[in-house]
Every structure is written in C-alpha cells, then in structure tokens.
Amino acid sequence: MSKVLNEIDYKNIFKYFEEISEIPRGSGNMQAISDYLVSFAKEHNLEYIQDEFLNVIMIKEATSGYENAPAVIIQGHMDMVCEKDSSSNHDFEKEGLELVIDGDYIRANGTTLGGDDGVAVAYALAILSDDTLKHPRLEVVITTDEETGMDGAIGLDTSPLKAKYMLNIDSEDEGVILCSSAGGLNGTVTLPLQYEDVTDGNQALKITVKGLKGGHSGAEIHKNRTNASIMLGRILMKLGKTKEFALSDIFGGTKHNAITREAVATIVVASNLVDDVKSEIETISSEIIDELTTSEPDAKVEVVACNDKAAKAFTKDCKDKIIYMLVTAPYGVLVMSSDIEGLVESSVNMGILRIVNDAVEFNYSVRSSLNSYKHFVSDKLELLAKSIGANYLMDSEYPAWEYKKESKFRELLADVFKKQYNREPEVTAIHAGLECGIISEKMEDIDIVSIGPDMADIHTPKERLCISSTKRVYDYVVAVLEAIK
Structure with a gap:
C-alpha cells in the first residue's frame, strides 16, 4: 500500500x-x-x-x-x-x-x-x-x-x-479537557416472528430511507439527527392507516453506538395497488422530509419494485408489533444535565434493527450520567418488550466516570495548555462513554x-x-x- x-x-x-x-x-x-x-x-x-x-x-x-x-x-x-x-x-x-x-x-x-x-x-x-x-x-x-x-x-x-x-x-475537540463521562448499557429486544404465505398477484416493494447524517450515538445525540429505522417505522405506521400491506423484511444500522443512517423495509402489496401505494409513500415521505430540511438536508426515501417475488411475509400481528416498537420506544435525548449547561444527562439510541434466526432484534444503546436513570430506561425497554410478547436482555454495562472536585492532573494540563495556547482550556464533561x-x-x-x-x-x-x-x-x-x- x-x-x-x-x-x-x-x-x-x-x-x-x-x-x-x-x-x-x-x-x-x-x-x-x-x-x-x-x-x-x-x-x-x-x-x-x-x-x-x-x-x-x-x-x-x-x-x-x-x-x-x-x-x-x-x-x-x-x-x-x-x-x-x-x-x-x-x-x-x-x-x-x-x-x-x-x-x-x-x-x-x-x-x-x-x-x-x-x-x-x-x-x-x-x-x-x-x-x-x-x-x-x-x-x-x-x-x-x-x-x-x-x-x-x-x-x-x-x-x-x-x-x-x-x-x-x-476525545474529539482540541482545547477541551474532559473530566467526566456517561455510563451506559446495551439493551436488546427480541421478538419471535411468525410467517404467512404470500398469495399470487402481489408485488414486493423495497422502501429505503437514506442520506441521513448519522453520527456517534453519545457525542452527537444532541444534534437533532434522525434515526433512519425510526423514520422508516413512522412511514410504515402512516402507510398502514390507508393501505393494506404485508411486511416481509426489515433492517437498519449495524452498530449500537452509531445513529442509523440507512434503513430498508420490504413490503408486499396487491399488484393492482402498486402505484397507489408508491404514491402514498411518496406523500408521507415528503411530509417528513419537509420537517427535516435544516437538520437532515440530504434525507431521501426511495421506493422500488423488487424483481424477486416474496414467498412469505410476517403475520399482521408481528408487523404491527414491529411498527409499534419502532415508533414508541424512547429515542434521543431524554434528560439534560441540571449541573452542567448544555450537557446531555441521559439518552437512548436504537443502533441495530435486524432479522436473526426467525426473530427481529432491536438493539439499544442507553447512556446516562446517573446509574439509577440508566436502569430506569432499561426497565422501560423491558416493559415495552413484554407488552408485545418479546424478550429483553441487558448487557455490556459500564460505569460513568465521575467528576473529581480536586485533580492535580487536571490543573497541570490547564497550566500547560495556557502556556502553549495563550488561553484558558474548556473543562467539561461528555455524554459519550x-x-x-x-x-x-x-x-x-x-x-x-x-x-x-x-x-x-x-x-x-x-x-x-x-x-x-x-x-x-x-x-x-x-x-x-x-x-x-
């Protein structure tokens, strides 16, 4: 190389x-x-x-x-x-x-x-x-x-x-001395899937949400960035109010600690309704994209017909539960710090949505400076999981890095910084782990x-x-x- x-x-x-x-x-x-x-x-x-x-x-x-x-x-x-x-x-x-x-x-x-x-x-x-x-x-x-x-x-x-x-x-900001960070955990909701056969005379459509900024689910969760999987769930929820469709596949994101940039769902509709459904998705998507003009200027939603015919799809009950989880689970900044202006205290991000072994997994990254609130968010996810008959697993927990009022090392770094940069450093905390x-x-x-x-x-x-x-x-x-x- x-x-x-x-x-x-x-x-x-x-x-x-x-x-x-x-x-x-x-x-x-x-x-x-x-x-x-x-x-x-x-x-x-x-x-x-x-x-x-x-x-x-x-x-x-x-x-x-x-x-x-x-x-x-x-x-x-x-x-x-x-x-x-x-x-x-x-x-x-x-x-x-x-x-x-x-x-x-x-x-x-x-x-x-x-x-x-x-x-x-x-x-x-x-x-x-x-x-x-x-x-x-x-x-x-x-x-x-x-x-x-x-x-x-x-x-x-x-x-x-x-x-x-x-x-x-x-850390990612020159001139900033960090002295505290959030703790976190991963929470995974696993919903077993049931299938039904797809009859003849149907067409599969692939819906892709793309062009979103994404980013670090801790350091950039406060920047009002849209999660593609949640946006996709919103589209499916609204579509279901006026159009009949089955859901045969869905996925979004590959990392629990990254805000999802792209998400894809495959739906199945009656062949004679393809144009109507595509038009409805475009209308729904346009409304959402108009909301995101400033925060997500490159957001796009694409709908294309699939060449391969879907042989089976999730049952309506499974489809409804997936959409319910996508649109009701907490996301983004939950609480701002009362002690440090501008610091996120608690947040949650759904980083991975995928089908594994005939089950759909929703993987969440929960962060908080407060151990008690971190577990409250985890308990809320568990409660949501139980409400749709899904399982919940909490793992990969790590502690917050607590602020020390007295720190000789912090003082030394500040003194050296002033000599090199001829200004004061910013001493603060970060929401990332x-x-x-x-x-x-x-x-x-x-x-x-x-x-x-x-x-x-x-x-x-x-x-x-x-x-x-x-x-x-x-x-x-x-x-x-x-x-x-």
Whole structure:
C-alpha cells in the first residue's frame, strides 16, 4: 500500500497512523492489530503485556531526572467503528483503509477513518519511539473492543500499573479537557416472528430511507439527527392507516453506538395497488422530509419494485408489533444535565434493527450520567418488550466516570495548555462513554483526564481528522509529560 501520509508526517504520528490503518481492526477483529503492537514493543525493547483480551500494555521507564516523578498512563483503544457508504465494496475484515488527504483533514475513501481511536495509538507509538523526549515512567494501555461494550477495559488487569495519572486520548475537540463521562448499557429486544404465505398477484416493494447524517450515538445525540429505522417505522405506521400491506423484511444500522443512517423495509402489496401505494409513500415521505430540511438536508426515501417475488411475509400481528416498537420506544435525548449547561444527562439510541434466526432484534444503546436513570430506561425497554410478547436482555454495562472536585492532573494540563495556547482550556464533561470510568473503578486513586485533536463525523463514512490540530495536540501531550515532576 502506498504511503499517502508521508508528505504530512510530523514526528512519526502519521507514519504510525497509516501503519495501523493498513490493518483491519474493527471491533471483534483484534488479533492482527494487537500483534502489531506487540511487535512494536519488541522492536523498541519495551516491557509489554498482551493479555487474553488482546489488550496491550507497553512500559517505558522514566528518563533521567524523572525517576521520582509520578508515572502516567497514556490510554486509548485499538478498535474502530466500521461503517461505509452503501456504494462502497470495502471489506473491513480483510482490507486496510484507503486514506485521503483533503485539505487540512485526513479521511478514508467511502468508510470510517478510525481516528477514533487510532490517533491515540499513533500518539503513543510516536512518543514511545522517540528517545529524545523527557518524561516520567510511561504505561501505555491500548484496549480492545471499546466500541462494542468496552470488553477490553472490563477485562484489563491493572495490577502491573503504577501510575498516579492517566491521560485518555479519546476525545474529539482540541482545547477541551474532559473530566467526566456517561455510563451506559446495551439493551436488546427480541421478538419471535411468525410467517404467512404470500398469495399470487402481489408485488414486493423495497422502501429505503437514506442520506441521513448519522453520527456517534453519545457525542452527537444532541444534534437533532434522525434515526433512519425510526423514520422508516413512522412511514410504515402512516402507510398502514390507508393501505393494506404485508411486511416481509426489515433492517437498519449495524452498530449500537452509531445513529442509523440507512434503513430498508420490504413490503408486499396487491399488484393492482402498486402505484397507489408508491404514491402514498411518496406523500408521507415528503411530509417528513419537509420537517427535516435544516437538520437532515440530504434525507431521501426511495421506493422500488423488487424483481424477486416474496414467498412469505410476517403475520399482521408481528408487523404491527414491529411498527409499534419502532415508533414508541424512547429515542434521543431524554434528560439534560441540571449541573452542567448544555450537557446531555441521559439518552437512548436504537443502533441495530435486524432479522436473526426467525426473530427481529432491536438493539439499544442507553447512556446516562446517573446509574439509577440508566436502569430506569432499561426497565422501560423491558416493559415495552413484554407488552408485545418479546424478550429483553441487558448487557455490556459500564460505569460513568465521575467528576473529581480536586485533580492535580487536571490543573497541570490547564497550566500547560495556557502556556502553549495563550488561553484558558474548556473543562467539561461528555455524554459519550469512555473507558475512564471502568479504569477509575479498578484504580481507585488514579487521577484521569481526557483530551484529543479535532475530529468530525466520527462513526460515519464522513469521519475526518484535522491534521494541524493533530500536530498541536501531540506537542501539547509531550509538553504535559515533560511538566510532570
């Protein structure tokens, strides 16, 4: 693979970013990227641990004069969210990313970039490979499967770690120091399906909702972005008021932590009513799209006749229950924080809608700064599931990262920031989940902050990483390490 980033490389950051971008590293596909990190550690004579979860810890001892300084963890995750345009044939299991330099940004051709959290890995490797830097003992902790439930962090053994400070590099806004994040859980509603035969004289129609922005279901849930699966449910609900149809297939979204950009349903109607049904769908869709002119300017709904005849469809009872779940389950921002202006306190996103083993699954990502409210939302989903005869499973729960009123590390980062940028940083919290909460529970006295360079549209194929910001934040991290005495 050609080295696209050579021309912009800075202190080896983009060299390492490109190397990890050549390795397929979607969540659940961690072996190759984990082994790459081990090879790096061996090449640079670093002490390392690769555990059963494929987490990798790399340790570099303090430089001269820093032997008595508090050790610091540099932490991020090696997996990425794999999303692509509908026109892309990219195979995330086998192929590296096709990187593109676009002005002051790096993006990938038709896919997510993996700047979340490849930039943390690139920073860590650049720092570990540079023997000219001054720093205390460094404990680089790169975890696995953060994007699908933080399994790596949950399984991480922190007993080999001596650090008093931890710098998490998994944020997307330069100049912002994060000191708290939401906890979360996944909730899956599973509705068993029953089928009925489709008689002759019918036509299958495929309805596709597309062109929505999508985005991170935590960091961008407050941006009034429409969930394609829920929009599709709304169309089907309204259509059912005036037209008879059967539902034979439905799906939308592939990641629980991404706002769904596209959703598809296949319906079956009487052949002599095809034009009437298509016209009705277009009318319903136009009304909804008019509502979204500002928030979702590229929203589209397509209706096409299917060449293949549907042999069976869901029973009317199943169809009604699916639509009911789509339009009545909670979605989006539920509660705003009373303590921090502009911060989402609790939210829920339905990220995956799919048919599996003759059942339809609705997968929800629930986030909240309050453990009690997080479980209230989960209980509400369970209640809805029971009301339609579906099953409910809660899993992948992770804790909130609670705010510390006293933080020497936060004060140090603010002081270094003011010297480098000649202004005050913004110190705040984030609604997205971070591994900081899990690690802070394992290491009771650890003092943690989270930072990162500017990124946009993460968890979507429009994801991009700002080149100039990446350089500045790297220099900032190096200055922070040098200031720890």
